[in-house]
Amino acid sequence: MSEKLAPTDIHERFKDRPTDFGIKVVMMGDGAVGKTSLVLRYTQNTFSPEYKQSLGASFAVQDLEIKQQKVKLVIWDVAGQPSFRQVRRHYYSGAHGALLVFDVSEPSSFMTLWNWYNDFRRIVPQGAVILIGNKVDLTEKRMVPSEAAHMLQRWWNIPYIETSAATAIGVTNAFLRLANQALDRAFAQRQMRNNSEAP
Numbered sequence: 236m237s238e239k240l241a242p243t244d245i246h247e248r249f250k251d252r253p254t255d256f257g258i259k260v261v262m263m264g265d266g267a268v269g270k271t272s273l274v275l276r277y278t279q280n281t282f283s284p285e286y287k288q289s290l291g292a293s294f295a296v297q298d299l300e301i302k303q304q305k306v307k308l309v310i311w312d313v314a315g316q317p318s319f320r321q322v323r324r325h326y327y328s329g330a331h332g333a334l335l336v337f338d339v340s341e342p343s344s345f346m347t348l349w350n351w352y353n354d355f356r357r358i359v360p361q362g363a364v365i366l367i368g369n370k371v372d373l374t375e376k377r378m379v380p381s382e383a384a385h386m387l388q389r390w391w392n393i394p395y396i397e398t399s400a401a402t403a404i405g406v407t408n409a410f411l412r413l414a415n416q417a418l419d420r421a422f423a424q425r426q427m428r429n430n431s432e433a434p
């Protein structure tokens with residue numbers, strides 16, 4: 236599959252084939268870092284500069300072809316404001332991966348990454364996680380340098396991708412990278428299940 240294909244084109248090309256894998260991923264990170272905006276940019280190629288705080292959770296679905304498998308990617312967009320902390324954990328269960336998002340113009344959203352990461356790892360120890368530095372279009376207001384994110388990336392041994400939901404830079408790449416790694420996870424789980432069911 237070419238990474239240059241828009242998600243909607245991929246959807247059109249493979250819509251008549253049955254799904255081989257259902258993959259669940261979740262959006263994580265503080266309120267206002269751009270989780271909803273990233274999902275809307277990826278699935279609908281739209282962007283709004285207004286902030287409409289998410290309440291609870293919603294999901295978007297994207298059909299993809301990865302490694303000759305037809306994959307249904309279900310993206311759970313969970314509210315990042317602290318009042319939703321208890322609710323959010325319910326959505327982590329059964330996830331194959333997560334996009335862990337901070338805002339490069341808001342250092343406090345970088346400082347809380349440990350909490351997000353640990354909360355997710357407690358529930359999904361083996362899931363794929365990709366670290367995302369969002370809003371890189373705000374070059375004048377940027378406060379968190381790439382080096383700081385690279386430090387965390389090395390510590391956790393996960394990919395780091397810089398994105399802008401406003402300009403679309405890095406967005407498709409981030410979701411496809413996550414879908415690829417999450418598919419590996421789902422595949423391993425299926426193998427384990429098959430092995431344990433074998434006589």
Ligand SMILES: Nc1nc2c(ncn2[C@@H]2O[C@H](COP(=O)(O)OP(=O)(O)OP(=O)(O)O)[C@@H](O)[C@H]2O)c(=O)[nH]1
Pocket residue numbers: 264265266267268269270271272273283284285286287288289290313314315316369370371372373398399400401402
């Ligand atoms: N300049 C710029 N603004 C962005 C970008 N991504 C999101 N925003 C803006 O940041 C604000 C918050 O974006 P949301 O996507 O609603 O943030 P969220 O993480 O879903 O927030 P919660 O739903 O409260 O958890 C909105 O005003 C967006 O327009 C970006 O890449 N660049």
Ligand SMILES: [Mg+2]
Pocket residue numbers: 270271272287288289312313314315
């Ligand atoms: Mg939101």
